[in-house]
Amino acid sequence: MGARVKVACVGGGPAGLYFSILMKRQDPSHDITVHERNPAGSTYGWGVTYWSALLERLRAGDPESARAIAEHSVSWHQGVARVGDFTTVQPGDEGFGIGRRTMLGLLTERARALGVRVVFEDEVGEPPPADLVVAGDGVNSVLRDRHQDHFGTEVTAGRNVYAWLGTTKVFPSFTFAFVPTEHGWIWAYGYPFDAGRSTCVVECSPATWRGLGLDRADEAEGLNTLEKLFADVLDGHGLIGREQRDGTAQWLTFRTVTNRAWYRDNLVLLGDAAHTTHYSIGAGTTLALEDAMALAAALRGSPELRPALARYERERRSALLSAQSAARYSAEWYENLPRYMRLPPERMFALLGQRHSPLLPHVPPGLYYRLDRAAGRLESARRFKRWLGPRVARTLHARSRPR
Structure with a gap:
């Protein structure tokens, strides 16, 4: 799209912000607004993960934002698995963690420096008037759900339950911790995202969740139970919840979102609005940013909107096949965890790496x-x-x- 266009990005997540940055770099005359319903600085989650291949692609797309992200990230080169009292370490590719709030702040600052309007506390129920409307408003996309029949949206719930938590324990590496209880196994994934904090995702089967009383506990009681279960892993550090207003614990089941179509007229889906992949492969943010890159590239190479959106959908569908397959098998591996816990810990960890x-x-x-x-x-x-x-x-x- 060579001519000046008006773009409305609904959703101020990594994908929408990065897309606005790329579009402004392609043509500073584009009129771009990012509409974010939440206040500035408020976001769910703690840290996000990515790998060196993404950092190289970010450098190619916008060196300045890539440099800022790299400077605010922490890294690791190995994985650690703790199974009861046993610990095993495996070397791996370099991984990175960065606070989600930090990443959003950096991308917002860069977008505004390029001339993008970023508007917070801006609830959008109707597609804004624009040449192109980008629905980057997440798994519960309002714009997508207005045309659910057209997009062919399907949502599949996973079996296990999980809680997305933070902790002041700084894990030196990406850490898996598996704890046996009388009600079954419960486990956590931990990784650092800055010098003083880590993400800690806790997961278990519904039977274990109910058996431990976590289904009935409020947030404070639930965190206390989890801190006792993972005391050896946390080294005396506490867990931090999401501060629900009513004090309830934030336990979820993962929802896999797929869509038969990714665009309708001038409305196109981006990131979690278009697709989700189970958190256990750590690819959600990477795939969303790659969506932004692909959409911007498709628009740059086409003078007409519809062929550009068709190209974007086609390319991203193809690129996602491997990640979606890996995510599906990874989720199933954890849902069938007792099948693998009968092995010696070092063998279990080896198959953990083969779960895709x-x-x-x-x-x-x-x-x-x-x-x-x-x-x-x-x-x-x-x-x-x-x-x-x-x-x-x-x-x-x-x-x-x-x-």
Whole structure:
């Protein structure tokens, strides 16, 4: 889109803000407004994760915001798993954490410096008058739900329950902690996002949640219970909730959102409004930012809106297939956790790293571990595993389709 256009971004999350930055860099004459319903500085969550590949793409898109994000991030190079009293460490790719509030503040500042209007406490129920309306208003998108039949929105709830918490315990690495209780396993994912705090996501089955009384506890009681269960991991530090006004605990089930279509006329979906992937693969923010990059690139390369939006939808659908498959199998791995906790801890952790595999749910865990070890030593076995995995996945998917 070469001519000056008026753009309304509904939702001031990372995707909407970064899209506005990219569009302004492409053409400073574009008239862009970001409408955010919440007050400035208020956001859910604690920290978000990303990996070095995203940072390189951010540098290519806008070096200034990428530099600010990198300067305010912390990093790690390994994963730690604690299973009861046992601890194992595995090296890995460099990962990064940054406070969600910090990231939003940096992107807001950069967008405004480029001439974007960012308006807070601006509830939008109707599409604003604009040449292009970007619905980046999250999993509960109001703009998307106005045309739910057109978009073909489907929401699938996961089985496990989880709480998104913070803590003053600074984990040195991405940490998994699995704690046995008389009601079943409960576990946490912890990762740092600044020099003094970490995110701590706690998850368990509904039966364990009820058995521990967490379904009946208010937030203070629930945090106290969790602090006792994870005392060894937290090293005496407390957990921080989301400060619900009525004092209730914030326990959720993850909702996977998919859409048959991603645009309607001049309205296009972005980020969680278009798709969600289970938090256990740590890709939500990355995928949302990549949506913003793809949409801006599609608009830059097309003089007409409709072909640009079609190209964006096509490219992102294709790019998301791998991540959506990984997220689905990752969520199922945790939903079937007792199947893997019978293994020695070091083997369980090895299969934790393999939880994205479509083969794993259909092969006995002990046998899969041995096959995976053998495949790591033999190139021919590695090639066979790569060949077999997608074919098993397609066969299982076909069998599960309604006839």
